[in-house]
Amino acid sequence: MMKYDFDRVIDRSVTNDMKWHTGPVRSYLNVEVREDMIPMWIADMDFACPPCVVEAVKARAEKEIYGYCAPGADYFKAVTYWYKSRYGIALDPACICVVPSVVGAINAAIRAFTQPGEGVIIQQPVYEPFAGLIQQTGRTVVNNGLVCEQGRYRMNFEELEQLAAKPENKLLVLCSPHNPVGRVWSREELARLGRICKENGVLVVSDEIHSDIVYPGHKHTPFWTVEEDFAKHCIVCTAPGKTFNVAGLKMANTLIFDPDMRSRFDAQIKAMSLDVRNTFGLEGVAAAYSPEGEEWLEELLVYLKGNAELVRDYVQEHLPQVDFVEPEGTFLCWLDLTRTGLTDAEILKRVDVEAGVICVPGPWFGKGGERHLRLNIGCTRANLAAAMERIAQALQS
Template sequence: MYDFDKVINRSNTSAVKYEEMTLKFGRPDLCPLWVADMEFQSPSFMIDTIKQRADHGIFGYTKRMPPYYDAVTGWLRNRHGIDVAKEAIEYGPGVVFLLNMMVRLFTKPGEKIIIQSPVYYPFKNLVEKNKRIVSDNVLIQSELKYEMDFEDLEARAKDPACTMMLLCSPHNPVGRVWGKETLLKVAQICKANSVLLISDEIHFDLVYKPHRHFSLANLGPEYDKDVIVCTAPSKTFNIAGLHSAYCIIKNEPMMRIYREELGLLDLNRANVFSRELTQVVYEQGANYVDELVAYLHGNYNFVKQYLASNIPDIIPVEMEATYLLWLDCRALELSNAALDDLFVNQAKLALDSGHWFGASGSGFMRLNIACPQSMLKEALDHLHQAIKEMRG
């Protein structure tokens, strides 16, 4: 059994979640429920691996050896039914890095790239900063779920200027686990229109029953040249600071292009601790993930019940995956600025504002529930009190 209720003091650890609150929210005295990392201490098998490697005392140039690839392919096969050759897997420091690389290598400035807002805000930023044009296939909210607008998606894909789609699967922030039929339809539309489909699957381990993740790496050989999957153990095992992502590229010419660029940037070598930890979490982490997902689902149910009983005007969107809960706050009838002020200056909470994820996120907030439940309760109590005071 792992202890997810233990509160860990992260002061003086250079944690972005804490140290950048003033930069992002204008004050440092907030409960940090924004950046997508977890407040749980790593299990002993991870800590011991780092210690054992540190005890060796030499940290020179490091290569990813066959056991690393065995661990990655084993995890993909055993947890997700993904059978992929080691040659189709390549390292990247992070998933956002990988998305940037795919945009830069396989599209040209001025071309259009499809995203589906409200979506993880680096999607829009990296498209625009790389001088490409966002083509926004906005998701449709249906009751407590979001669905894809396939008619609009097909129209955008048919635009000759459109050459790529960035898919978020499972979706951040709306928490959807896209089903196989949905993903196949997306892939068919993209393939028919020569749109390269890039799938960010970083949350693929954090899925709640009865839902199951279906990877685009499993679409079949007829899509091998048309799909690239980007993922990592970083969200699952809370190791974003160790830079441990990887991509699955079955298109050999594209893989050669990517590897050449990775080498040119001198990023093809392994971080010694990242390599060790990626291998061990994929070899030994199955039970930990099962318990983690159960705890996160308990936190989700706790927040749902708390809001229904105390703040019914805030409605959580149904959460099928991730630990990022999308809160519908529109019944409060506040502008984006007023909603931000309520959370930050009245409730003293740091959440990701919905409008950061695109115009369709206005009136929403994204809550990180990957923390001890006691921390969640304290935060919700603060919010409850702030709303009562706002209403007099």
């Protein structure tokens, strides 16, 4: 029997949660949506945070002063505990740069280690802000698109070798585990990517925000541990936001092992005014990265795996025209609607607008996302079942 109740419904409509308010959805999709929507878009979960995090935030609130704060020894002890417990890695606290978000860290890295006009490699379909950041900073998006074979994605290493060899391409943003396709890259895949980049002087910025959400049969490998010298050629971006549903606490950790690179990154963080910490976030992270947080996570993974299986079974039984492969990691499902014959506009109209199941349209993730939907399964099983029923009705009409 599970200790934590992930079936408990929490009313998020009475707070300012973006996911559950029609205004942000309308702004995001540029369409009208139903008031009785089932929101499965933005990547946070509908579960209560771990009790240890809730208690830590409450205790801090009782201190009555919420001024500027900085991470202390307890914070760094918690982060290093997590890597030791989950991965058997002894992490040097000096390598940890505390930032408000992973997206902010990637933004700073692009600005610190490339120049306007230079190329940044990404692997689409992938989390849209990667391309957005590259364009907004005046750099060039270079797509090393993933290859899909029978629903399972792999990297195109042959093309990557060609792209990395071009002197104008200076940096690669890796999504590991991958959002939205749900791959947990193997050590061998990461090693091959890392060698190609190292040999061509391409810096790897590894977004590992989903690294704790990995299902049985798969294992996340922190990029810098793949080979001994990779630490000199990478930046690793992590955060507790996805793991513990604390994205609003605005805390992330960037791991940089080369002192000179760390200095350049820190200078850019200060230039972008990203060096102010969240008072409650510091307490929340220290509480989350603990044995109590780990116990909660293990039960969460069991529940999320059950949700992924529900989607698999429902697709097989009721949606034969939809292709779906269970994710190896993340709480995101990638549905391929190509065989329905519907266009992207028709998919959006039927599923998001008429059915009111707010998924992320596949084109948001770039080339290769056409006629796909990303479905967030970080919700109660009852809500997920209701969403799948609506999707089935919308596609069968």
